[in-house]
Amino acid sequence: MRRPLPCQTLWLLGMALLILALVASNLGAMRLSIAVLWQVHDEALRHIWLNIRLPRVLLAALVGGALALSGCVMQGLFRNPLADPGLLGISSGAALAVGLSVVLPLALPAVLALYAPMLAAFLGSLAVTLVIFFLSRQGNNSLSRLLLVGIAINALCGAAVGVLSWVSNDAQLRQLSLWGMGSLGQAQWSTLLATASFILPASLGITFLASRLNLLQLGDEEAHYLGVDVRRTQRRLLILSALLVAAAVAVSGVIGFIGLVIPHLVRMWLGADHRWLIPGSVLAGAMLLLVADTLARTMVAPAEMPVGLLTSLLGGPWFLALIFRQRRETDG
Amino acid sequence: MADVLQARHVSLHAGTRLLLDDVNLSLRPGEVVALIGPNGAGKSTLLRVLTGYQLPDGGSISLAARPLEEWSNEALSRQRAVMRQRSGMAFSWSVEEVIAMGRAPWPADDTQRVVHEVMALTGSDSLAGRDFCQLSGGEQQRVQLARALAQLWHKGQPHGWLFLDEPTSALDLYHQQHILRLLRRLALTGTLSVCIVVHDLNLAALWADRIILLQGGRLVAQGSPQQVLNETTLTQWYQAELKVFSHPEHPVPQVWLQQ
Numbered sequence: 001m002r003r004p005l006p007c008q009t010l011w012l013l014g015m016a017l018l019i020l021a022l023v024a025s026n027l028g029a030m031r032l033s034i035a036v037l038w039q040v041h042d043e044a045l046r047h048i049w050l051n052i053r054l055p056r057v058l059l060a061a062l063v064g065g066a067l068a069l070s071g072c073v074m075q076g077l078f079r080n081p082l083a084d085p086g087l088l089g090i091s092s093g094a095a096l097a098v099g100l101s102v103v104l105p106l107a108l109p110a111v112l113a114l115y116a117p118m119l120a121a122f123l124g125s126l127a128v129t130l131v132i133f134f135l136s137r138q139g140n141n142s143l144s145r146l147l148l149v150g151i152a153i154n155a156l157c158g159a160a161v162g163v164l165s166w167v168s169n170d171a172q173l174r175q176l177s178l179w180g181m182g183s184l185g186q187a188q189w190s191t192l193l194a195t196a197s198f199i200l201p202a203s204l205g206i207t208f209l210a211s212r213l214n215l216l217q218l219g220d221e222e223a224h225y226l227g228v229d230v231r232r233t234q235r236r237l238l239i240l241s242a243l244l245v246a247a248a249v250a251v252s253g254v255i256g257f258i259g260l261v262i263p264h265l266v267r268m269w270l271g272a273d274h275r276w277l278i279p280g281s282v283l284a285g286a287m288l289l290l291v292a293d294t295l296a297r298t299m300v301a302p303a304e305m306p307v308g309l310l311t312s313l314l315g316g317p318w319f320l321a322l323i324f325r326q327r328r329e330t331d332g
Numbered sequence: 333m334a335d336v337l338q339a340r341h342v343s344l345h346a347g348t349r350l351l352l353d354d355v356n357l358s359l360r361p362g363e364v365v366a367l368i369g370p371n372g373a374g375k376s377t378l379l380r381v382l383t384g385y386q387l388p389d390g391g392s393i394s395l396a397a398r399p400l401e402e403w404s405n406e407a408l409s410r411q412r413a414v415m416r417q418r419s420g421m422a423f424s425w426s427v428e429e430v431i432a433m434g435r436a437p438w439p440a441d442d443t444q445r446v447v448h449e450v451m452a453l454t455g456s457d458s459l460a461g462r463d464f465c466q467l468s469g470g471e472q473q474r475v476q477l478a479r480a481l482a483q484l485w486h487k488g489q490p491h492g493w494l495f496l497d498e499p500t501s502a503l504d505l506y507h508q509q510h511i512l513r514l515l516r517r518l519a520l521t522g523t524l525s526v527c528i529v530v531h532d533l534n535l536a537a538l539w540a541d542r543i544i545l546l547q548g549g550r551l552v553a554q555g556s557p558q559q560v561l562n563e564t565t566l567t568q569w570y571q572a573e574l575k576v577f578s579h580p581e582h583p584v585p586q587v588w589l590q591q
Contacts, residue, residue, distance in 0.1 A: 079422035215436055218479075219419050224385055226436045226483065227409030272423035 006276035009269070013283040020287055021061060024294040025053045029301045056187035059195065059251065060293040060307075061286035063184065064258055066199045066248045068285020070241040071259030072266075072278055073206055076213045077237055078143065081267075084260035085245040088132055088146065088238075089153030090125045094249040096157040097124025098179050099164040102172050117179060118186060118250050125246035128153060132242055136235045143234060182255035182308025184293050191251055198247035202240045203282065209237055210274040217272065255308040257315045258285050265322065288315060336360050337493055337525065341391035342381060344549075351377045352388065353549045359493060364519045364526045366536035368560075369546035370570050375529045376417070376497055378546065382527070383414050383495050395493075409437040412493040413483035415476050417501070420465070427451075427459045427467070427475050434482035446485045447478075454478040455510055469502035477511065481518075490524040497529045508532075512539040537561050537584040545569060561585040 026033050032049050067085060074083040085091070101120035135149055165173055212233045215223040220230050248255070266280040289307070292314055296307040337359040344352040351374050359365055359382075367375050380386040382393060384400050393400040395411065403411075413434065421430065428447055435443040451457040456474045459467060464475060477499055484490040494515075500508045516539050519526050530536050536543055537557040545553040545560055547569045553560045563576045566587065573590040 081422070211436070215433055217421055217423065217425070218430075218433060219416070221380075221385060221416060222414070222419055224405070225383065225409060225412070225414045226433065227406040228436075229405060267423060271429075272421075272425050273429060 006270050006273070006280070010276065010279055010283065013280060013287070017061065017283050017287050017290070020290050021057050024060075024290055025049065025057045027294055027298050028053060029297075051189065052187075055189050055192045056184060056293070056297075057290065059187040059192050060184050060290045062192070062196055062199055063248045063252045063255065064289025065282040065286040066203070066244040067255060067258040067289070068262035068266075068281040069203055069206060069278060070244040070248075071261075071285075072263035072274070072281040073213070073237050073241040074259070075263050076216065076274060076277075077234060077241075078147070079217060081264055082260070085241070086154070086256070086259070088128065088150040088242060088245075089157060090128045090132075090242055090245045091249045091254050092154045092157035092161070093128030094121040094125040094246070095180060095254065096160050096164075097121055097127070098253075099161045099168075099176055102175050102179075103164045103168045117175075118191070121179075121253070122246060122250035125242075125249050129239065129242040129246055133235075133239055136238055146238070178306060179253045180308075181306030182253040182311075183296075183304065183306050184252050184289075185304060186251055195247050195251045198243055202243045202247075205240045206237065206244075207278055209233060209240075210278050213237060213274045253306075253308065255289065255311055257308075257312045258288055261315050261319050262288060265319070268322070335396050335525075337382065337393070337395050339382060339391065339393045342378075342388045342393060343390040344377065344381060344386065344388050351549050352381065354391070355546075355549075355551050357544060357551060357554070359525045359527050361525045362519055362522045363541045364516055364528065364539055365542045365544060366540035367527060367529045367544050367546065368531070368533060368536055373546040374549040375546055377549075379414070379495050379497055379527070379529060383412055383493075384408055385414075406437060409483070410486075410492070411484075412495065413480040414495045415473075415480040415497065415499055417497045419476060420472075424463045424465050427456060427462050427464055430464045430475055431456070431479045431482050434479035435485075437483065438486075446482050449488075450478040450481040450485060453514060454481065455507065470504060470507060473499060473502050474507065474511070484524065489521050490518050492523075493525045493527065495527050498531065499528060500530065500532070500535060508535060515539070533561060533566070533587045537586060538579070538582065557584050561587060 022034065030048065032045060032053065037045060037049055070085040071083070074085060074087055075081055077083070097120040098117045101116045105116070131149070131153070132146060135146055161176070165176055168176065212228050215226050215228050216230065216233065218226070224230050262285040263277065263281045266277055266284050270276045270280045288311065292310040293307045296305040296310050299305060339355055339357050342352055342355045343350065355378060367378065369375050377386070381388050384403065387401065395403060431447045431451060432443050435446060451460065454474050454477050456471070456478045459471055459475060464472065467475065477496070480494060480496070481490055484492045484494060500511060503511060512535060515526050515528070518524050528540070540557060542555065543557055543560040544551060545565070552569055553565050561576060562585070563574065566572070566574055566576065575588045575590060576585045577588060579586045
């Protein structure tokens with residue numbers, strides 16, 4: 001079990017993310033190199049880079065990091081490598097609210113109408129988060145009960161979205177299904193800041209709980225004997241990661257795979273200690289979504305592919321290859 | 333009586349079922365106490381109540397002359413450690429990482445030193461660097477014991493109350509002897525009180541100072557191995573046909589089943 005030094009690996013990941021972000025901000029429908037921007041005083045080019053590229057790149061990193069972090073916390077809380085942010089039904093709650101806003105549009109002022117799906121998604125995910133919060137305050141086996149509640153919410157919202165797609169017209173249907181494939185096309189400084197104002201504090205809160213999350217790995221009772229307030233710690237972690245998903249889903253729709261796979265990969269690499277796993281997952285998740293989003297907006301430029309499709313298309317085979325390689329190593 | 337754990341008239345219900353019925357006992361430093369009894373007698377439940385994991389319905393428990401409920405969970409975690417029957421880990425942790433978790437209640441500066449000390453004591457130093465999930469059941473038990481000891485380690489020796497639920501159930505003969513000798517020796521330092529749930533009465537007879545026999549949630553017998561482990565008492569409460577002999581080398585009873 002020789003592992004690389006976690007500190008160095010995190011630095012490496014951070015540097016790689018920075019370089020990726022710089023490269024990604026230069027790529028797009030129009031190539032903009034930093035060197036050119038620096039030398040040529042072209043306001044239009046600067047405007048594109050500063051107000052279109054940069055927020056997009058930052059948003060991709062932010063959402064990718066948030067999804068991976070939330071998956072990391074879920075897997076740690078449920079002590080199960082198959083747990084992921086979708087488990088609690090937050091994204092399906094958001095999907096339902098978006099469906100409602102698309103199919104039954106309210107007469108909103110023009111400014112708000114532009115953000116309607118985003119607001120709806122945020123309200124939907126917040127509603128599910130609140131349900132989770134109140135459920136987690138009562139009952140003993142709250143964690144396993146929450147899992148069941150999540151399954152029920154997923155099924156219910158899924159069915160309701162189904163009903164909405166059935167009654168919707170073609171344009172609405174397309175909008176709905178595209179939302180379900182995820183996109184970062186909403187990136188602007190305002191949405192970026194709004195998203196960051198949820199994601200950054202929540203991530204910071206989770207970081208402070210990392211060593212307690214480690215102790216929870218021994219079992220609830222063992223963690224209690226080591227001085228951890230198990231119920232409170234679980235509740236905080238749950239709500240913080242629900243907030244992460246809510247903010248991410250609201251701005252980007254459903255982007256799967258990252259939350260399930262990134263923590264898994266980073267764990268193979270850095271080990272299960274959450275003090276390293278948490279920052280590692282954030283950085284790796286940010287990198288994956290950044291790469292996927294850059295491909296999504298450059299491969300078929302000037303059109304865009306839904307990034308949620310690409311994360312799975314990119315990540316799936318890579319993940320499979322890793323699993324098979326690991327099997328061969330343990331078998332041989 | 334400053335450092336005694338005292339349980340007075342402790343009782344606990346689950347619905348209408350009585351899990352613990354008027355249990356009185358004390359655990360003193362320097363002592364190894366064995367908790368024995370047939371399946372479902374309430375041994376693990378009693379352990380949970382004594383360790384403060386579960387509040388009793390009736391009666392009171394005090395630790396160092398202070399009621400248990402007045403202790404904060406953090407303060408308690410520096411005074412008592414618990415090793416449960418089974419505890420697995422979902423992800424891969426190294427042996428040292430698992431043992432170091434026992435140091436969570438303490439400042440981090442001497443974690444490495446303490447981890448080395450308890451690993452050497454419990455014979456888990458040979459497992460250094462291994463993945464906890466891939467250890468055998470007995471090896472995992474040794475690591476968990478090391479973790480529990482690390483939790484009570486202070487200035488080179490263990491302090492407080494150590495509760496162990498069947499710590500030897502998966503150990504081979506060599507390690508049963510090694511671990512029980514170790515617990516005995518650590519208790520003799522005078523600052524550690526050990527309370528072990530065991531099924532093997534012969535181990536209890538060899539290494540316990542005092543044996544407590546539970547049946548149906550009630551404390552039915554208590555005393556030295558000679559006092560508790562006699563044919564009448566054991567046949568009555570275990571409902572098994574057995575013979576009690578004296579150990580050929582030590583003045584303790586040994587229990588043999590009849591065919």
